[in-house]
Amino acid sequence: MSLSQRNLALLLIAPGLALVAALFLYPLCFSLISAFTGPEGGFSLQAFGKAWELYSGDVVFTVVIVLASCFFTGLAAIIIAGTLTLGENRYIVGTLKALYRWPLFIPFIVAAQCMRTFLAKNGLMNNIFVSMGLMEPLQAVSFLDWRGIIATFVWKQTPFVALLLAGALAALDRATLEAGRNLGASRMRVLVELALPQVMPQLLVALVLSFVTMLSVLSVPMMVAGSQPTMLTVDMAFRINAYGDYATANALGVITYLISAGAAIIYLKRGMAKEGTP
Amino acid sequence: MIRAVSGLRMVLAAFALAAFAFFLIGPLVNLALWSVAERWYTPYKLPVVYGTRYWEQVFRPTGDAMASLATSVWIAVLTVLVALALSIPAGYALARLKLPARASFMVLFLLPQAFPSVAIYINVARVFYSLGINGTVFAVVLVHAAHGLVYSVWIAAAAFAAVDKDLELAARNIGASPLKAFFSVTLPLAAPGIIASGIFVFLESLDEFTGTFFVGVPQVTTLPLLLYNAAMGGNYQVASITALILLVPSVLFMLFIERFLRADVLAKVGA
Amino acid sequence: MRILTLACSLAALIVASPLSAQTLNVASAGDQNMVDYVKDYLGPMFEKANPGVKVVSVGTGPGDSGSQKIYEKLDAQKGAATTDFDVVVIHQKAAGQMVKEGLLNKYTANVETAKLATGDNAKNSLGTDVSGFVIPMFQSQTALAYNADMVKTPPATFAELADWARKNPKQFGYNGIKGGMSGVSFVAGWVYAFGGDADKLMKGPYDAATKTSWDKAFADLKEFNKNAVITPGNAGTLDMLNRGEIAIGPVWVDMFYSWQADGKLPPNMKLKLVSPGMPGQPMYYAVPEKSAQKKLAEAFIALATSPQVQADGIVKKFNWYPGIDAKNLEGKLDKAAWDKLFTDVTPAELAANGKPFPIAPYFNDILEGYEKKVAN
Numbered sequence A: 001m002s003l004s005q006r007n008l009a010l011l012l013i014a015p016g017l018a019l020v021a022a023l024f025l026y027p028l029c030f031s032l033i034s035a036f037t038g039p040e041g042g043f044s045l046q047a048f049g050k051a052w053e054l055y056s057g058d059v060v061f062t063v064v065i066v067l068a069s070c071f072f073t074g075l076a077a078i079i080i081a082g083t084l085t086l087g088e089n090r091y092i093v094g095t096l097k098a099l100y101r102w103p104l105f106i107p108f109i110v111a112a113q114c115m116r117t118f119l120a121k122n123g124l125m126n127n128i129f130v131s132m133g134l135m136e137p138l139q140a141v142s143f144l145d146w147r148g149i150i151a152t153f154v155w156k157q158t159p160f161v162a163l164l165l166a167g168a169l170a171a172l173d174r175a176t177l178e179a180g181r182n183l184g185a186s187r188m189r190v191l192v193e194l195a196l197p198q199v200m201p202q203l204l205v206a207l208v209l210s211f212v213t214m215l216s217v218l219s220v221p222m223m224v225a226g227s228q229p230t231m232l233t234v235d236m237a238f239r240i241n242a243y244g245d246y247a248t249a250n251a252l253g254v255i256t257y258l259i260s261a262g263a264a265i266i267y268l269k270r271g272m273a274k275e276g277t278p
Numbered sequence B: 001m002i003r004a005v006s007g008l009r010m011v012l013a014a015f016a017l018a019a020f021a022f023f024l025i026g027p028l029v030n031l032a033l034w035s036v037a038e039r040w041y042t043p044y045k046l047p048v049v050y051g052t053r054y055w056e057q058v059f060r061p062t063g064d065a066m067a068s069l070a071t072s073v074w075i076a077v078l079t080v081l082v083a084l085a086l087s088i089p090a091g092y093a094l095a096r097l098k099l100p101a102r103a104s105f106m107v108l109f110l111l112p113q114a115f116p117s118v119a120i121y122i123n124v125a126r127v128f129y130s131l132g133i134n135g136t137v138f139a140v141v142l143v144h145a146a147h148g149l150v151y152s153v154w155i156a157a158a159a160f161a162a163v164d165k166d167l168e169l170a171a172r173n174i175g176a177s178p179l180k181a182f183f184s185v186t187l188p189l190a191a192p193g194i195i196a197s198g199i200f201v202f203l204e205s206l207d208e209f210t211g212t213f214f215v216g217v218p219q220v221t222t223l224p225l226l227l228y229n230a231a232m233g234g235n236y237q238v239a240s241i242t243a244l245i246l247l248v249p250s251v252l253f254m255l256f257i258e259r260f261l262r263a264d265v266l267a268k269v270g271a
Numbered sequence C: 001m002r003i004l005t006l007a008c009s010l011a012a013l014i015v016a017s018p019l020s021a022q023t024l025n026v027a028s029a030g031d032q033n034m035v036d037y038v039k040d041y042l043g044p045m046f047e048k049a050n051p052g053v054k055v056v057s058v059g060t061g062p063g064d065s066g067s068q069k070i071y072e073k074l075d076a077q078k079g080a081a082t083t084d085f086d087v088v089v090i091h092q093k094a095a096g097q098m099v100k101e102g103l104l105n106k107y108t109a110n111v112e113t114a115k116l117a118t119g120d121n122a123k124n125s126l127g128t129d130v131s132g133f134v135i136p137m138f139q140s141q142t143a144l145a146y147n148a149d150m151v152k153t154p155p156a157t158f159a160e161l162a163d164w165a166r167k168n169p170k171q172f173g174y175n176g177i178k179g180g181m182s183g184v185s186f187v188a189g190w191v192y193a194f195g196g197d198a199d200k201l202m203k204g205p206y207d208a209a210t211k212t213s214w215d216k217a218f219a220d221l222k223e224f225n226k227n228a229v230i231t232p233g234n235a236g237t238l239d240m241l242n243r244g245e246i247a248i249g250p251v252w253v254d255m256f257y258s259w260q261a262d263g264k265l266p267p268n269m270k271l272k273l274v275s276p277g278m279p280g281q282p283m284y285y286a287v288p289e290k291s292a293q294k295k296l297a298e299a300f301i302a303l304a305t306s307p308q309v310q311a312d313g314i315v316k317k318f319n320w321y322p323g324i325d326a327k328n329l330e331g332k333l334d335k336a337a338w339d340k341l342f343t344d345v346t347p348a349e350l351a352a353n354g355k356p357f358p359i360a361p362y363f364n365d366i367l368e369g370y371e372k373k374v375a376n
Helices: A005-035 A046-086 A090-099 A108-118 A124-131 A146-170 A174-182 A187-215 A219-224 A232-243 A246-276 B002-035 B053-058 B065-096 B102-114 B118-131 B137-162 B165-173 B178-207 B210-216 B223-232 B236-260 C002-015 C032-049 C063-076 C092-100 C112-116 C158-167 C181-194 C198-203 C208-225 C233-242 C253-261 C294-304 C307-318 C335-341 C347-353 C360-375
Strands: B037-039 C023-028 C054-059 C087-090 C135-147 C172-174 C228-230 C248-252 C269-272 C278-286
Touching: A005 A046, A005 A246, A005 B065, A005 B102, A005 B118, A005 B137, A046 A090, A046 A146, A046 A187, A046 A232, A046 A246, A046 C360, A090 B002, A108 A124, A108 A146, A108 A219, A108 B002, A108 B223, A108 B236, A108 C233, A124 B002, A146 A187, A146 A219, A146 B002, A174 A187, A187 A246, A187 B102, A187 B137, A219 A232, A219 B223, A219 C233, A232 A246, A232 C063, A232 C360, A246 B102, A246 B118, B002 B037, B002 B236, B037 B236, B053 B236, B065 B102, B065 B137, B065 B178, B065 B223, B065 B236, B102 B137, B118 B137, B118 B210, B118 C063, B137 B178, B137 B210, B165 B178, B178 B223, B178 B236, B210 B223, B210 C063, B223 B236, B223 C032, B223 C054, C023 C032, C023 C063, C023 C294, C032 C054, C032 C294, C032 C307, C063 C087, C063 C092, C087 C092, C087 C294, C092 C278, C092 C360, C112 C294, C135 C181, C135 C233, C135 C253, C135 C307, C158 C172, C158 C181, C158 C208, C172 C181, C172 C233, C181 C198, C181 C208, C181 C233, C181 C248, C181 C278, C181 C360, C208 C228, C208 C360, C233 C248, C233 C253, C248 C253, C253 C269, C253 C307, C294 C307, C307 C335
Parallel strands: C023 C054, C023 C087, C172 C228, C172 C248
Antiparallel strands: C087 C278, C135 C248, C135 C269, C135 C278
16 A cells, blocks of 8 residues: 555545634634733733633533533433333333434524423423422422523433433343343343443443533523523623623633533543553 | 232333423423414413414515525535535544544544634634635535534444444455445445434534524525524514424434434444 | 535535625614514515515524624625625614724715604714714613503602512512613613712713712612522513513513514503613614615615604504604504504603613623622
């Protein structure tokens, strides 16, 4: 071969990278420059100071919301995927299979729209509970705050994570799982102790993708919850719309980026570990 | 006794499933109800007056819902083609060839998903204006492709990784050139996963708002542009109907995705 | 595969190449009903009067963020020969900024109807002199919407409202300052009421030291917020009023009427403009400096601001307050339509309690003060 494998690989990946570089990395540079430029020009961390002074609470809020959403998404996805793989009742597995993917392709803005009227104090959900006699009207509470944001994210992202996880579980060696069952282990134990450790990488990948997506969504926090506290995307939009202050908005963008970098590093570490082993 | 226990478990499982279905389907039912609600206010728990007034409004002759839908689908199809043209070689390289710093390349494709997009698209628009391609379908397609590339590259890499190497070797052994082996063995075997990746790209493109606004408007208008105004302004009826229209291609694909997303491919996504 | 892609893209490029020269692109920052107003009402009317012309209407989202998108788009096109938009419908804040940065064309001398709009807001936009660059499309006003079944005697002043909210915890809701302008307007009204010299905030001159005098008002507002519900957005406030979750909330009058027409508010909802007053603002028609269709754009705006269109389209169809002076609408409108506009808020109340927003630097100080002292 005239071309080394390594060069061939770089050649093949180059067009995709070029697109990302031209339409993402290059424009990103402007954002970075603006974030690090002071009002009189020159290098400055002033925008970051302002971002921190005004929005430190929202940074924490955002991280907590996204982590909690990832946690519940992961949990729900494990239950769904576990039932799909290890469930013994044909009807339950069949129904679940037919149902769980519905929200997969619903845009975030539509999900937010649905949830805003569904989770409200006198929204459809509470009204149904009241009508069914499960709840007194006075007990109704509104979920249109951090709980609403988490619920919407989990609702929207679970199918995606469950889909990838169910695929990974289905590809496992059935014999080991059967052996576990034959030795008297409950399905729960087989799932937690035998199956899950083997599919952790896939779960991690799906959650990293979800994490990053949730961080950059504007419509859900904007439409589902009141603005105090709120997520960083809302603050960014507000900074631009109310003050035309791109520097602070971009500084917030950089902070968001650092948070997603945290997720990416987890992913990278796993990748390195794998490359290290022959 | 054992029977009673398993019966109880059945009931519990059925109950859990019902609760799950409620939380899953409830918001969607809510959406459907709003699309036909002409009057709905407190203290009524369900719409007071039902009707198709808003459906007629969305599909009125001067409204451009259908034209926007057609543009949306056309852009999405082109986006898939561009993304696949880029991600098939990239995916193959990531899956099969020795690539230095492979994981960092994977992360690089993840980046456009991660950064809140408004700031980026303003600058992209500047570049596109200077090139004179703003307001063209081509420009919108490029922006959508960059955004959706993470799905297509990650899933295509998984699809190639799932193809049995021995089959490729066998083809080479009977004298096929590397290129021929790729096109006659590897690509067909990886095709289901690649199609699946295309579906994700398709749907990402179908939902995209911000990029389309900055590089497409006013010459190119897509359905999410209509949806965005209605939803942000709280016009629930119109937003619900637009969302339902947008759901049609999504649901169609969801029904087909099963055929393409095989377990062994899914198992390798992002790996 | 790649050749196919390239071919497709090229085909797309050709298909989507610039439309015919006689296209008038109108961009509206605002709700769907404003976009539809151009698309269904003004557009066809203009096309009929000018055969061969096609009006394209796009919306950029409600509130200041919609105007900001128009600004960003025009700004990104600074280097281009012509802009994408020929007529823009924008808020006050963006109008001031665009005039300052030279993005707008001074066109009103060419439009006869400009003389019909003599109000202060046709010349002054949050402290920026915009005379010659804009004609108001309509006036809007914020007011408190309340459910007359739940609130028998609505509060008439901000002080009474604060009192009412203390006695009825979680029955008043507004959307903070990040979720849209109705909440911003409430906060501005609060500062007008409790922050000292309101006139100075509306007229200037700007004095950076003034903001320190609002500390007490902000501290009280923080206290007030404990009994208030923070709603998700302008629409969120109306939404909660719809479901009876709150009894009073600040809303835009035009949104209020369109929600009522859409059956999304109980029939017994009413409006109250509390004293000393809440802000309102016009939407402006403006023409970008580099529009390729300046003549057409001017003709379009002349039509849109003509007394008949203002009467039929703005007042009768949407219950918006007209953009041109009200006296010009006399005889164009039946009394019932005119009276409907003032069912809850009388012209006298509107004159006394309808305020402009503070001038831009004070406006920013109020928002940032709120972020620092109330929300944080």
